[in-house]
Amino acid sequence: MAKALSEIAAIKKALGDNKFAVGAYYKAATFVANLAAPIAEVDLENTKGIGEKISRSIKELLSTGKIQFIVDNQRYLQADQKVEELQRVEGIGEKTALVIYHKLGISTLEQLKKAVADGSISAAFKDKTVEKIKRGIEYLETTKGRIRLDEGMALAFKIYQYMKPFVKRIEFCGSLRRSKETVGDVDFAIVAQNGVDALRKFEQMPIVTKIIDSGDKKSSVWVNGVRVDCYVFTDDLFESGIMHLTGSDEHNKRLREIAISKGWILSQYGIYNRGSDNKRTGDRLDDGTETGIYKLLGLEWIPPEHREGNIEIVKYALGNLVPLLQSSDIESDYHVHSTWSDGTNSVRENVEFAIANGFKRIAICDHSQSLKIAKGLSVERLQEKIAEIKQLRKEFPNIKILIGTEVDIKGDGSLDYPDEVLQQLDIVVAAIHTNTKKDVTEIYQTAIRSGKVHVIAHITGRMINERPGLEMNVEEVLKTCAQYNVAIELNCQPNRLDANDAILKRCKALGVKISLGSDAHEKNQIKYVKSFGLWISKRAWLTKDDLLDKD
Ligand SMILES: [Zn+2]
Ligand SMILES: [Zn+2]
Numbered sequence: 001m002a003k004a005l006s007e008i009a010a011i012k013k014a015l016g017d018n019k020f021a022v023g024a025y026y027k028a029a030t031f032v033a034n035l036a037a038p039i040a041e042v043d044l045e046n047t048k049g050i051g052e053k054i055s056r057s058i059k060e061l062l063s064t065g066k067i068q069f070i071v072d073n074q075r076y077l078q079a080d081q082k083v084e085e086l087q088r089v090e091g092i093g094e095k096t097a098l099v100i101y102h103k104l105g106i107s108t109l110e111q112l113k114k115a116v117a118d119g120s121i122s123a124a125f126k127d128k129t130v131e132k133i134k135r136g137i138e139y140l141e142t143t144k145g146r147i148r149l150d151e152g153m154a155l156a157f158k159i160y161q162y163m164k165p166f167v168k169r170i171e172f173c174g175s176l177r178r179s180k181e182t183v184g185d186v187d188f189a190i191v192a193q194n195g196v197d198a199l200r201k202f203e204q205m206p207i208v209t210k211i212i213d214s215g216d217k218k219s220s221v222w223v224n225g226v227r228v229d230c231y232v233f234t235d236d237l238f239e240s241g242i243m244h245l246t247g248s249d250e251h252n253k254r255l256r257e258i259a260i261s262k263g264w265i266l267s268q269y270g271i272y273n274r275g276s277d278n279k280r281t282g283d284r285l286d287d288g289t290e291t292g293i294y295k296l297l298g299l300e301w302i303p304p305e306h307r308e309g310n311i312e313i314v315k316y317a318l319g320n321l322v323p324l325l326q327s328s329d330i331e332s333d334y335h336v337h338s339t340w341s342d343g344t345n346s347v348r349e350n351v352e353f354a355i356a357n358g359f360k361r362i363a364i365c366d367h368s369q370s371l372k373i374a375k376g377l378s379v380e381r382l383q384e385k386i387a388e389i390k391q392l393r394k395e396f397p398n399i400k401i402l403i404g405t406e407v408d409i410k411g412d413g414s415l416d417y418p419d420e421v422l423q424q425l426d427i428v429v430a431a432i433h434t435n436t437k438k439d440v441t442e443i444y445q446t447a448i449r450s451g452k453v454h455v456i457a458h459i460t461g462r463m464i465n466e467r468p469g470l471e472m473n474v475e476e477v478l479k480t481c482a483q484y485n486v487a488i489e490l491n492c493q494p495n496r497l498d499a500n501d502a503i504l505k506r507c508k509a510l511g512v513k514i515s516l517g518s519d520a521h522e523k524n525q526i527k528y529v530k531s532f533g534l535w536i537s538k539r540a541w542l543t544k545d546d547l548l549d550k551d
Helices: 002-014 019-033 052-064 068-072 074-082 094-104 109-117 127-143 149-166 195-203 235-246 249-261 290-296 311-318 347-356 379-395 440-449 474-484 501-510 523-530 532-539
Strands: 169-172 186-191 210-214 218-223 226-232 264-267 270-274 332-336 361-367 400-408 427-431 487-491 514-517
Touching: 002 019, 002 052, 002 068, 002 074, 019 052, 068 074, 109 127, 149 169, 149 186, 149 195, 149 226, 149 532, 169 235, 186 195, 186 235, 195 210, 195 218, 195 226, 235 290, 249 264, 249 311, 270 290, 332 347, 332 400, 332 427, 332 487, 332 514, 332 523, 347 361, 347 379, 347 523, 361 379, 361 427, 379 400, 440 474, 474 487, 474 501, 487 501, 487 532, 501 514, 501 532, 514 532, 523 532
Parallel strands: 186 226, 332 361, 361 400, 400 427, 487 514
Antiparallel strands: 169 186, 210 218, 218 226, 264 270
16 A cells, blocks of 8 residues: 555656645655554544545555556656666756656667767757756766765765664775775675664665665665665675675685685685585685685785785785885875965964874965965965964974965966075975966976975866866876975875875885875865875875875
8 A cells, every 4th residue: 555655656756746745645655654553444534644635545445456547657657767877967857857758768878878969859858958968978977977985985974874773783895995086886784683674774764866676685775876785794794795895806806716726715605615516615714704814815904995906916915015004104284275375274273173183294385376266375475474383383382384385386387486485485385276288297397397396286186077187298297206306295185186096106116205185275174184195095005104204
């Protein structure tokens, strides 16, 4: 009965009925589902929330075993299932998706792309909407449906908090656990007293927009276009399970090859002897922990950030690894904005926050004079700022406050302050902020060769899922940095994470130091250095020695 009522609601929604009528049916469905007594015994006329129409539908189902309205409108129910894929396009809500389905007979992304390309979509929409759909598809193609690490983390944290009361153990896996800068879908592994119940709770989370699959061992849902999978494990299979789900696929493949070479089979069930039929045989060989599985394979435990492919296996097999970077190794934030330019907190507030969060060094780097939209500092105002910081230093002896600037690199590679001004500063962080048609490699090299620059900020200028980086020969710029002892910034804003892990690895190889900078425009963002900054540094295999240490 509850199912029938929610089907009526779904059909009415598809038909564009007003949302109160639709809501009434959904509410009635919930009411019926929670009834203690059989529905036939309920006095429908005197039940709050059950109107005349709903009461009629209930009686119809009780007496005939079906509701004609549902039978007649079955296709709308199917449509509702079908258009979920279209809704992955930004700007296509359920309503637009249903119009696309009913007017154009389109239910897949592939078909939609074709209709946009050949113009046939114009039969159903005005130019403005077509333009919006086009942009949505382009966006989906550039992001490949992946969300940023911080968005993935926020989503995972919400789910974690919600599920916590219903589970004994819970862990997110996949690329999120490996701290990739973008994540495709979000995977959870749980252990629960009653796994099936926990999965039903998972499906009933208020943020769920649609249930994709509902099983006894696994459940999959959409949350605003992001797929979230939840897997149930028993206690003894939990760690081999999360190891399997964490990946990467390449990493797992290498591990399975090692197992095979030893006459074993490795899977989400742990390690077993391989029988003549290539199946698991005998007792489980490992102790059920991640560490134990790696150990049996002859490896040290590999942190998720390093589980990407080939090279880590060799290194971890050899042992003697330098210690992995830890939060406590990070003592400096070399890129913080204050109210002197476009930051929302004063120097004092930033400094107090940095001390409270365990930093030993903070560089106050406001914008330079040409960057008018970001309230860049004139030479006179910069002098006032220098005076203020010198004053504050006396008050805060436990932290080193560096007087810095985020100086603009102009189109000809020159810097936005005269040399004699830059010489007064402890740290000069240089950045390109305007799009230029000139050779970016040359612009950077000119700036680096000036001998006035300590750090290059957000080298590529990319914004994750928004815009690609500047075109340049990164390798040549890094080589020049190595020559002139200039560091490369890891900008820890989660929409930048620039330089990325691949460039950072090159820096390490070339002996270029890495400067961690929050680019905080609000004091809380200073924390990004110890979260996103730490994670991406780990992915790049950085150690404490690779970090800039500027006094
Ligand atoms: Zn900047
Ligand atoms: Zn900045």
